[in-house]
Amino acid sequence: MLNYIKKHTPNLPTILLILMLVVPFLLYYFARAGSGAGVNLCLVIMGAVMLVAMKK
Numbered sequence: 001m002l003n004y005i006k007k008h009t010p011n012l013p014t015i016l017l018i019l020m021l022v023v024p025f026l027l028y029y030f031a032r033a034g035s036g037a038g039v040n041l042c043l044v045i046m047g048a049v050m051l052v053a054m055k056k
Helices: 002-008 012-033 036-055
Strands: none
Touching (some): 012 036
């Protein structure tokens, strides 16, 4: 599946870098707002982005 994503997404490193920079700000926003579901969602997204970036 990862090979399929790499093949069909030419700017994958750029997209991953932007997500790595944006997700912590969203995490902070949800933490300040008191949204537990938002924090959990951001942590899952951050983990997935890091997993794909490290796998690459």
